[in-house]
Amino acid sequence: MRIVDVCAFYTPKGGGVRTYVEQKLRVGAALGHEIIILAPGDEDAVIECGPNARIITLKNPRFPLDRKYWYFASAPQLHAALDELQPDFVEAASPWRSARLVADWAGDAPRSMIMHADPLSAYAYRWFGQVFARRTIDWQFSVYWDHLRRHSRSFDHVVCANSSLTRRLADGGVANTVTVPMGVQPGRFSPQNRDPALRAQLLAACDLPEDARLLLGVGRLAAEKRWPLVLDAVASVSRDRPVGFVLFGEGREQRTVLKHIAGNPHVRLFEPERNPDTFARVIASADALVHGSEAETFCMVAAEARASGVPIVVPDEGGAVDHAANGGGLTYTACDPAAAARAIVEVLFEREHYPQAARTSDDHFADLFALYETSVRRERRAA
The missing domain is CATH 3.40.50.2000 (Glycogen Phosphorylase B;)
Structure with a gap:
């Protein structure tokens, strides 16, 4: 055709x-x-x-x-x-x-x-x-x-x-x-890409030791991505647990995101990782991926995390939901930072996770x- x-x-x-x-x-x-x-x-x-x-x-x-x-x-x-x-x-x-x-x-x-x-x-x-x-x-x-x-x-x-x-x-x-x-792109994302040295480096950037938990966010810094909601949830969890959060993204809401981070030493904002091999290692080296947008049509990064053996924490509306099914992760009530915090705790500290096959x-x-x-x-x- x-x-x-x-x-x-x-x-x-x-x-x-x-x-x-x-x-x-x-x-x-x-x-x-x-x-x-x-x-x-x-x-x-x-x-x-x-x-x-x-x-x-x-x-x-x-x-x-x-x-x-x-x-x-x-x-x-x-x-x-x-x-x-x-x-x-x-x-x-x-x-x-x-x-x-x-x-x-x-x-x-x-x-x-x-x-x-x-x-x-x-x-x-x-x-x-x-x-x-x-x-x-x-x-x-x-x-x-x-x-x-x-x-x-x-x-x-x-x-x-x-x-x-x-x-x-x-x-x-x-x-x-x-x-x-x-x-996802076939052959690119896999649990085998997990890199302990890279993970330790990202945790150190969050002023945390290697035995802390590492959360990952990836996406445009835009209002519909709801990064302030994710940051509130992460801050709630990290108050009494060693949890760091690295966010890779850029966009028109950068000032708002930085203001919301408010100097929190356990949260770091990085520019997007444009090297595809390094990006695959970043995803596989996290302990969970957190996403805030209920307006995704598919949510490619959630699919990439699933292919990398990384559990996801995503809203219960929109395209990301499908990737959390069958053990891929947990959903939380959309737009609710307290519900997101509870899901993060459950994924990081209370639930075993098994790598899931991913559609290519x-x-x-x-x-x-x-x-x-x-x-x-x-x-x-x-x-």
């Missing part, structure tokens, strides 16, 4: 979307498909990424709220590019404007919308959840729900990476929802492309 991914939020500067795109280009080509990423950019360009794999950028404006990204400003431009490429299958990689543009394209190819974002959980539920019931919030954001419901009928699939989001969208009247969990990105793309092939065959029979 020739699969065109209309990817509005691809940026060569990195991030989860770039990682996903790179994996898709690699796995898709290995499975015999032609993968084309169609993205907005500063100029019209074609980047060859190996046999049957390329990135095509169309000149478009920068996204005003985040200059690292661009957006598709012209429907005729995007539709003309799709007409020229003649895809067998089309993806819209976000639920926003690009989903509408792909839905409105007049081509015959089947198509899917990929829910790489959960805006209601990331913003609306977080902003107003302490004041209004979720049903009331959904009613107030009915324009977004109408957008999803209307355009979902133009897609063969609305693909979610976790079962919780699939159920919520289906219950809200969104058509054609399906769960296809993502996965190869598994994800094999399932995703098999789903697409079914739609293509159905479309060809109908034609």
Whole structure:
């Protein structure tokens, strides 16, 4: 198949979307498909990424709220590019404007919308959840729900990476929802990466000895990640137990995070670890990974921790929940730092943990492309 991914939020500067795109280009080509990423950019360009794999950028404006990204400003431009490429299958990689543009394209190819974002959980539920019931919030954001419901009928699939989001969208009247969990890079994450010397070094940075417990946080420093909640939980646990916390991340909320750390010697903030081998050793060397966001669509770092034999402590809502199942870790009541602290204590001091098998990105793309092939065959029979 020739699969065109209309990817509005691809940026060569990195991030989860770039990682996903790179994996898709690699796995898709290995499975015999032609993968084309169609993205907005500063100029019209074609980047060859190996046999049957390329990135095509169309000149478009920068996204005003985040200059690292661009957006598709012209429907005729995007539709003309799709007409020229003649895809067998089309993806819209976000639920926003690009989903509408792909839905409105007049081509015959089947198509899917990929829910790489959960805006209601990331913003609306977080902003107003302490004041209004979720049903009331959904009613107030009915324009977004109408957008999803209307355009979902133009897609063969609305693909979610976790079962919780699939159920919520289906219950809200969104058509054609399906769960296809993502996965970690194969061969990268393993309990064998545990490095006692690195662990001791990280604990020393937290002013703690080697026999203390080491907690890990990884992610953007953004409000929806709820790092202040995690920091409150860690501070509660560490008051009478030798526990250190290292957080790897950067972002617009750095000042807020540093203010919340407030000079605590047992908590350290580091820039993201960009060496993939070192990052794998960091994860495997922790005693548990703690996450605060209930708005994850998959939570890749939780999957990476699970593959590394490290238990996770995550909210009981959102994409991270699936990774805690079957002994992978514990969940706590979302947005509740006291519940998070209790779960941390149980994972670190009261419960044995056994390494869990992890789903890989190869598994994800094999399932995703098999789903697409079914739609293509159905479309060809109908034609």
